[in-house]
Every structure is written in structure tokens, then in C-alpha cells.
Amino acid sequence: MKRWSDMTTHFSGADLEQIVRDAVEKAIERSLESGSIQPITDNDMKASIAGRKPTTLDWFSTAKNYATFSDINKDYEQVLDYAKTHRIK
Known part of the structure; x- marks a missing residue:
């Protein structure tokens, strides 16, 4: 497995x-x-x-852009942390 x-x-x-x-x-x-x-x-x-x-990469790309440029409340900060930890570009 x-x-x-x-x-x-x-x-x-x-x-x-x-x-x-x-x-x-x-x-x-x-x-x-x-x-x-x-x-x-x-x-x-x-x-x-x-x-x-993996279809998740497209989602991460969109979420990462949102988190980087538009996430005023920092709701998507975990997305940035996860992407960085798992080396998702």
C-alpha cells in the first residue's frame, strides 16, 4: 500500500x-x-x-492565490502553511 x-x-x-x-x-x-x-x-x-x-493541485493554486492576495481575515492561512510544508507550488 x-x-x-x-x-x-x-x-x-x-x-x-x-x-x-x-x-x-x-x-x-x-x-x-x-x-x-x-x-x-x-x-x-x-x-x-x-x-x-491530482485535481487538488488546481484547487491549491487558486486557494494559494486567494490566501496570498485577498485573504483579509487570514481564513486561508492554513492553506499557505500546508502548501509550504508539502512543497505545493
Whole structure:
């Protein structure tokens, strides 16, 4: 599990769900082609991960800009701290 978590840093729960769905789809396609049930493989998961980027990065970019330039009440200060700690640009 650690291996998959290292490969999906900053992915949201929805991102992870889609990665699994993509891998399942690949296994289903192989199953239909071969005529027998095919399991999800490491290669299916790796290909699914490689085909996606974390959607949270776009949100962090927007939130970081807001926190930097418009956050009068400092409501988004934690976003800046998190982004700095986790090296999100």
C-alpha cells in the first residue's frame, strides 16, 4: 500500500476512485478479449496513475492565490502553511 500512496501524493479521494475505476476498466477489457475473468494488475494501476494528475493541485493554486492576495481575515492561512510544508507550488 505504501507504494501506491507514494505514487498518488496529493490525489483526492475522487481522484483515487477514478484511478481504480480506470484499472477495473482495463481488466474488464482484457476479460472480454480473452473470454476469461482477468484480475486487476499492478500494470493496470500504474497505467491508471500515470494517466491522471491530482485535481487538488488546481484547487491549491487558486486557494494559494486567494490566501496570498485577498485573504483579509487570514481564513486561508492554513492553506499557505500546508502548501509550504508539502512543497505545493
